[in-house]
Amino acid sequence: MKFLKINFLLFALISLSTSDAQTKDPKAKQLLSEVNEKINSYDNIEISFKYVLENESENIRQETKGKVTLEGDKYVLDILGIQRIFDGKTLYTISSEDEEVTISNENSEEENTISPSQLFSFFESGYNYTLDIIQNKMGRKIQYIKLTPIDSETEIKYALLGIDIKTKHIYNLIEIGENNTKTTISIIEFNTNTPLPQSFFKFDASKYSDYYINNLD
Numbered sequence: 001m002k003f004l005k006i007n008f009l010l011f012a013l014i015s016l017s018t019s020d021a022q023t024k025d026p027k028a029k030q031l032l033s034e035v036n037e038k039i040n041s042y043d044n045i046e047i048s049f050k051y052v053l054e055n056e057s058e059n060i061r062q063e064t065k066g067k068v069t070l071e072g073d074k075y076v077l078d079i080l081g082i083q084r085i086f087d088g089k090t091l092y093t094i095s096s097e098d099e100e101v102t103i104s105n106e107n108s109e110e111e112n113t114i115s116p117s118q119l120f121s122f123f124e125s126g127y128n129y130t131l132d133i134i135q136n137k138m139g140r141k142i143q144y145i146k147l148t149p150i151d152s153e154t155e156i157k158y159a160l161l162g163i164d165i166k167t168k169h170i171y172n173l174i175e176i177g178e179n180n181t182k183t184t185i186s187i188i189e190f191n192t193n194t195p196l197p198q199s200f201f202k203f204d205a206s207k208y209s210d211y212y213i214n215n216l217d
Helices: 026-040
Strands: 045-055 060-071 074-079 082-086 090-095 100-105 127-137 140-149 156-164 170-177 182-192 212-215
Touching: 026 127, 026 140, 127 156, 140 170
Parallel strands: 100 212
Antiparallel strands: 045 060, 045 182, 060 074, 074 082, 082 090, 090 100, 127 140, 140 156, 156 170, 170 182
16 A cells, blocks of 8 residues: 555645646635634644545455644654654654664655645645535535646546535545545544644654664665
């Protein structure tokens, strides 16, 4: 499974450029602005999420859960037995199974992915967007916004960003690929302004003295 990548989305780096020809639905733009305003009002955010990859024609379904804590550009991400710590400058990828730590710049990530720190702002450039359907999910009214990449070379057909109309929080993100692969990130739990120790986003090398250190930069 790709490491929390949706080849467009989570989680991880937008490399698509903006364009004067972008189509911005005013109502969709207003809702996205409200989401950003709400998110930016928090000191930090803790999210538990579910990641699902499906391809019916290939009879593939992969599902896993993870957790990410965000504070500005910094984040700690746990998924698939791997922890990633980004302190704002350097990314540390820790694999307990392999007893290995990989150190790199976050911008050394593969293109067309979204980092956790961009989960709530990735849609600000590189996409046309319009309002889509409204669905009721367990008593919550979810407004979907359809995002279509401007870059015609991308492997993504479109994505649907679900937003809770009441809380202005992101509910889920569904991506449809050119190969009909569907990837979904659904937020299970959303906590804000949690007291965190100052060392929370710092890599403690003393804990991994027996690990192989792979420094890519």
